[in-house]
Amino acid sequence: MSDENGTPSTPAGSTGLRPEPLRFFGTTWVNHDDGYTLRRVAASAGSLAAAVASCLVLRFAYEGLQIADTGTFVTFLVVVMFAVCSALAFRHTWDGFTKRHDPARQASLRGLLAIGFVGSLLAYFFRSLTEAPGEKLHREEYDRARAQHEKRTGRRTGNPSKKRKR
Numbered sequence: 001m002s003d004e005n006g007t008p009s010t011p012a013g014s015t016g017l018r019p020e021p022l023r024f025f026g027t028t029w030v031n032h033d034d035g036y037t038l039r040r041v042a043a044s045a046g047s048l049a050a051a052v053a054s055c056l057v058l059r060f061a062y063e064g065l066q067i068a069d070t071g072t073f074v075t076f077l078v079v080v081m082f083a084v085c086s087a088l089a090f091r092h093t094w095d096g097f098t099k100r101h102d103p104a105r106q107a108s109l110r111g112l113l114a115i116g117f118v119g120s121l122l123a124y125f126f127r128s129l130t131e132a133p134g135e136k137l138h139r140e141e142y143d144r145a146r147a148q149h150e151k152r153t154g155r156r157t158g159n160p161s162k163k164r165k166r
Helices: 036-068 072-096 103-108 110-115 117-128 135-155
Strands: none
Touching: 036 072, 036 117, 072 110, 072 117, 103 110, 110 117
């Protein structure tokens, strides 16, 4: 959970600060426990397998263009479109692991990211080799929120109405 600033917040009715869960990792990224390493290996293998399968699907599409005899210009445009969109999707996904994206910009790029899905899968694969994708961003936000929480709760001690008068 996050507030409007993207800072992790405490759910209503609970005590303490709760970290925001990551996709496929939950909150295991905080202490690297409960199978965190196994999850990272599985995320790496899964994203790489999905990227390979996606490339095979794109290969069938390319062969379909060859069979349809659309011409070299159309084939060239399709190949360049997928290459450029994949490169842009890779960069956009990679940047998303270290900073929050603007939701309006994210919505406007949805089509480009859908076409460049191979780039997003590869970015997820490479990031999961070193950490849970998005862990660095979430850890910074969580540490900042935890420091603010400790500062807020550490200031007050006891009930102010029972304070002795001088």
